[in-house]
Amino acid sequence: MTRPALALCALCLLAACDGPLSTLQPSGPIATEIAWLWWAMLAGAALITVFVLGLLAMGFGAPRKTQARVWTHGLGLWFSMAILGSVLGAGLWVGERILPRDDGAVTVQAHAFQWGWEFTHEDANGAAMRSTDLLHIPAGQPVDVLITSEDVIHSFWVPQLAGKMDAIPGRTNRARLKADTPGIYDGICAEFCGVGHAHMRFTVQAHADWPPDLSDEGTEQQEGAP
Amino acid sequence: MTDIPTPAAASARADSVHVAPAPAQRALALHRDLTRVWRNDRGLWGQITAVNHTTLGLRFMGTALVFFAIGGILSMLIRAQLATHQGAFLDTALYNQIFTMHGSIMMFLFAIPMLEGLGIWLLPKLLGTRDMAFPRLTALGYWCYLFGGLIMLTALLFGVAPHDGWFMYTPLSDATHSPGINADVWLLGVTFVEISAVAAAVEITVTILRQRAPGMKLTEMPLFAWYMLGTSAMMLVGFPPLIAGSVLLELERAFGWPFFDPTRGGDPLLWQHLFWLFGHPEVYIIFLPAAGVMSMIIPVMCRTTILGYGAIVAAILALVFLSFGLWVHHMFTVGIPHMALAFFSAASVLVAVPTAVQVFAWIGTMWKGHPQLHLPMYHICGFFLTFVMGGLTGVMLAIVPFNWQAHDTAFVTAHLHYVLIGGFVFPMMAAATYWLPLITGKARIRGVGEAAFWVILLGFHGTFFIMHLTGLMGMPRRIDVYPDNPEWVWLNLTSSIFSFVLTIGFAMFVLDLILQATLGQRTRRDPWDAPTLDWAMPVPSPSYNFASLPISRHLGQSARDAVLSLARGEGALAGAARGRRELLVTSVGVARPHHVAILPGNTALPLYLSASIGVFVLMMLAGQYRLAALALVPVGALIWVWARGMAPAGDLRAVEVAPNLNLPVHHCAQHSLARTGLAAVLVADGTLFVSLLFGVAFLSVVTPATPPPAAGADTVTSLVGLGVIGIALVLAALVGRLNTRSAAALGLGANLLALAALLWLAFSQMDDPTAHARDALRAAVAGYVGLHMLVAAAMAAFVLDQFRRGEITPQTQGALGAWQMWQHFTTAVALLAALVLIAQVGVS
Structure with missing residues (x-):
């Protein structure tokens, strides 16, 4: 195959990874770091698979003199520990960078119920603004989502912005999101929650200005000031 | 008396275990x-009364194969539904029943019984004995498995099957959110089936430890026996948390005891911990016997001996221990403290090391020997290809940031099928093709088996390889339609088409087995x-x-x-x-x-x-x-x-x-099989008790506090009641040693007194168990202890009856030893439970 054809194939494959819920089309630094982690692990896994299957293929042949310790200790223990240690290290490094921390990030609330989401953010006056199935966040800065549930366990997931976090009755969980640019991002409930699970979707709208001026839109209701 | 009574044997003992050969007779x-003496009775009745391990092992495996076919048909319905984005024909409620039953059947009614059946059928032959340690228990396990499975299937036929996913997360599975009997079918049906798992674990342990051919040292026994010993040990410790969780959830559903209800002091995460404390070891319970099969077949196919026997045994033991330390990686998204995340991530990664040791030992064995490409070897190659990839995606999922994206998506579905089909089904197919001549006495018909292998391999990877991508593109598990995501259609359609290829492959595999059993030529021995x-x-x-x-x-x-x-x-x-x-x-x-x-x-x-x-x-x-x-x-x-x-x-x-x-x-012997078996039962029973204590500790320490209602108990009265119970039980444990008829009578009385005191305490002092999870757990622990007292009393009565019949003599012990063991256990758990109760009251 010629080089342009290969490049075209690769492009097609990458394009095939796109979609409003795709973790491989990240739109924020958190999801981007995880996507890079995935591509690196995929490359490593592919190499290891080829290596092991190569050893397997070479096993079909005349008997060879071979030392047990090379296999059980050399490959089994040290080779695998080296690989696993570096993967674990990469995971911890990325994990540390994407954790929510106490840095005064904007905080919004997500309350899950069968089957939908009630989101709350504060407007300029500090009043609670509620919306159903539409979450407003600022673009370009970290946002912590405090996640709770009304009834059963759900899971809050916006694949293009960050990983998921469960909504568990009786607890409050915190997840950090960050969107690079203003825009609309899709979200979905990831934990099976009954008959309406497949339709428990929501949208995240990232605004350039914060708090956003929502006076034109009819979906929000303003609560009394706290 | 117990050991070798002749002088000649005394010298035999000195030079280890030499047994003189007997003169030859007419074969x-x-x-x-x-x-x-050993055959089953004739006809259908003979099948009902059979206790022979060969009959029952084959029957376990045959029944598991039928359930595999049923679970496979359900998976076809799932794939047909997902082939297009609007969904083909199932409504959501029915779809939820179907994927729940697919998972539950494959786990509890196919994989576990299949490996039990293999162990029951093969171990006595491999170890050089004539049957399992407790033949009636083998049969009991089979019938419990069959009846439990039939209850679940019947529920599916009537449309009331479980529908909350195979891990039954609360509160979705509680009485409020799952009214009707669907969830009860799962909890009661699976627990019924698990009687067979615990029974099999007990007798596999005893058979391996006590029935090996004279001179077959533990450190030299065939590796399959080591693998099954690891498996049965894990089953003894792994199943009790699931049984405890199921019993608690059923108590909550039936009587309103709020173990998992956050509004009354319970915690839905307690269910997840109990479930995955079972659920993760379960993966290795399934994998170890399959790996044992690999360790047996590869050397034979390569005309050599296994490479690294000691390293493999060490790897088995490491897996047994490590696999109990990583259940939390199924719960990385529930909001766990960061340090715990790092710990469980590292533990989950570490478990790949012993697995790698085995994989490389097997490949090294192939290098050392001269592999011959017989049919079992095809499936072994299928194992390597599939399992290595499944293991690598498993390592990826152990990395927390990636897990947060991939968790609960089709990526996990793909991973677990790579591990389970690669790590269990391929080795089981290798086992079937390897041992079938010993079952049927026939040689195989060439061609069909090879064709089946290629179709299965193509169908499997065609179905599940791109499912990784489907998951990364955002498709969650357990959805039935995806109208807003046309980009998933081609992925799902491809998976669905290849899943039918996979099914055809499995059908060809079964056809090969049937052809061999019916049309095959007689084969020679070995x-x-x-x-x-x-x-x-x-x-x-x-x-x-x-x-x-x-x-x-x-x-x-x-x-x-x-x-x-x-x-x-x-x-x-x-x-x-x-x-x-x-x-x-x-x-x-x-x-x-x-x-x-x-x-x-x-x-x-x-x-x-x-x-x-x-x-x-x-x-x-x-x-x-x-x-x-x-x-x-x-x-x-x-x-x-x-x-x-x-x-x-x-x-x-x-x-x-x-x-x-x-x-x-x-x-007339001191350390009978029954005694070893009872010790194994008590290990499982003790784990059940520890699971309950884990619940007490978890709700006291981790769960966000919901204050319990004021306690109604009077401290002095309660302490007096506990004191009576404690003294009575210690007395019962002490008199058990006396070995006389009056001691047995005294033991019976002491147990009944303790039981009466417990009942009195329960009805006069205990708070309403429906009010708060703390009180519900106290009642559950009291119920556990009370049940053990009841059994102890029954055993004392049984011993008393044996004294009356003259069955306990200086030579024969009867049930005396069993009662003593049980009594000690009962006294210990009762005292421990009382201490925990006092500590809990003291702290709060």
Whole structure:
């Protein structure tokens, strides 16, 4: 195959990874770091698979003199520990960078119920603004989502912005999101929650200005000031 | 008395475990005698009363295969539904039942029974004995499995099957969010089936530890036995948390005890911890027997010995321990503290090391030997290709940031199918093609099996490889339609098409088995030229396995050299001269001959007992709780009858096992199989108790506090009650040693007194268990302890009855030892429970 054809194939494959819920089309630094982690692990896994299957293929042949310790200790223990240690290290490094921390990030609330989401953010006056199935966040800065549930366990997931976090009755969980640019991002409930699970979707709208001026839109209701 | 009584044997003990060979006899005469004693009764009734391990092992595997087909049909419905984004034909409620049942059937009704069946069928042959340690228990396990499975299938037929996913997360599965009997079907059905898992674990442990051929040291036994020992140990410790969780959730659903209800002090995460404390070891429970199969077949296919025996045994032990330390990686998204995330991530990654040691040892074995591409070797290559990839995606999922994206998506579905089909189904297909000549006595018909392998391999990877991508593109598990995501259509459609190819492949595989069993040519003995005892017998294997039991000189030989010598009675315990089922019991470490166990013959008692347990389960399902309590009366009565079958009777004289070696029968021996078995039961039982204490600790420490209502108990009265219980139980434990009739009577009285005190405490002092999870757990612990007191009282009464019948003599112990063990355990858990209660009250 010629080089342009290969490049075209690769492009097609990458394009095939796109979609409003795709973790491989990240739109924020958190999801981007995880996507890079995935591509690196995929490359490593592919190499290891080829290596092991190569050893397997070479096993079909005349008997060879071979030392047990090379296999059980050399490959089994040290080779695998080296690989696993570096993967674990990469995971911890990325994990540390994407954790929510106490840095005064904007905080919004997500309350899950069968089957939908009630989101709350504060407007300029500090009043609670509620919306159903539409979450407003600022673009370009970290946002912590405090996640709770009304009834059963759900899971809050916006694949293009960050990983998921469960909504568990009786607890409050915190997840950090960050969107690079203003825009609309899709979200979905990831934990099976009954008959309406497949339709428990929501949208995240990232605004350039914060708090956003929502006076034109009819979906929000303003609560009394706290 | 217990050991070897002759002077000649004393010197035999000195030089380890040498057993003298017996003179040769006529092989045909031995075969006739043994068959008369060991065979099943004729006809259908003979199938019902069968307790033989070959019959039951095959029946376990055959039934598991049927459930595999049913689970496979359900998966076809799932794939048909997902082939297009609008969904084909199922409504969501039915779809939820179907994927829940697909997972539950494949886990609980296919994989676990299949590996139990393999162990039950193969182990006695491999270890050189004639049956499992407790044949009636094997049969009981089978019937419980069958009835539990039928209850779940019937529910599916009537549209009331479980629909909350196979891990049944609360609160979705509680009475508020899942009214109706769907969730009860899962909780009661699976728990019923798990009786068979615990039973199998107990007897596999005992059989491996106590029934190896004399001279087969623990450190030299075939690797499959090591793998099954690891598996059964994990089952003894892994299943009790699931059973505890299921019982608690059923109590919550039936009686409103709020263990998992956050509004009344419970915690839905407690269910997840209990479930995955079982659920993750479960993966290795399934993988270890399959890996054992690999370790057996690869050396034979490569005409060599296994490379790195010691390293593999170390890897097995490491897996057994490590696999209990990583259940939390199923819960990375529930909001766990960061340090715990890092710890469990590291532990989850670490578990890949012993797995890698085994994989490389197997490949090294192939380098060392000369692999021959027989059909089992195809499936072994299928294992390597699939399992290596599944293992690598498993490592990825152990990395927390990636897990947060991939968790609960189709990526996980793909990963677990790579691990389970790669790590279990491919090795099981290798096992089937390897051992089928021993089952049918026939050689295979060339061609069909190879074709089946290629179709399965193509179908499997076509279905599941791109499913990784489907998941990364955002498709969650357990959705039935995806109208807004056209980008998933081509992925799902491809998976669906190849899943039908996969199904066709499995159908071809079954066809190959059927063709071989019906049309195959007769095969010679030991067609693979294997070194292990499982092939040192005629094909198909006779009901008694070995006409005489292998001794040290047979262990170093190939199966082909040993087979005629064993058939002519040159080993131990040749024939069936005394007209009863006998086998040799050996010591744990070096397999020194210890005594002769007399096994029970064919009986329908296991069927009656499991049917009476089934009546209890059905009454619980129907919500008839009073009738359910009543249904326990026949269960108790049948257990009494069962125990009566173990009483000393018949000819109790010592048996000549080999020239100059006379051994006592088990009634007259100190460390019988039953004693080892009871120890294994108590390990499982103790784990159940620890699971309850884990619940107490978890709700006290981790759960966000919901204040309990004011306690109504009076401290002084409660302490007096606890004191009475404690003194009575310590007394019962002490008098058990006295070995007299009056001591047994005193023990019975003490247990009844303790039970009465507990009931009085429960009704006068205990707070309403429906009000708060703390009180509900206290009631559950009290129920656990009370049940043990009741059993202890029944055992004391049984011993008293044996004294009356004159069955306990200076030579025979009867049930005295069993009662003592149980009594000690009961006293210990009661005291521990009281301490925990006092500590909990003191802290709060």
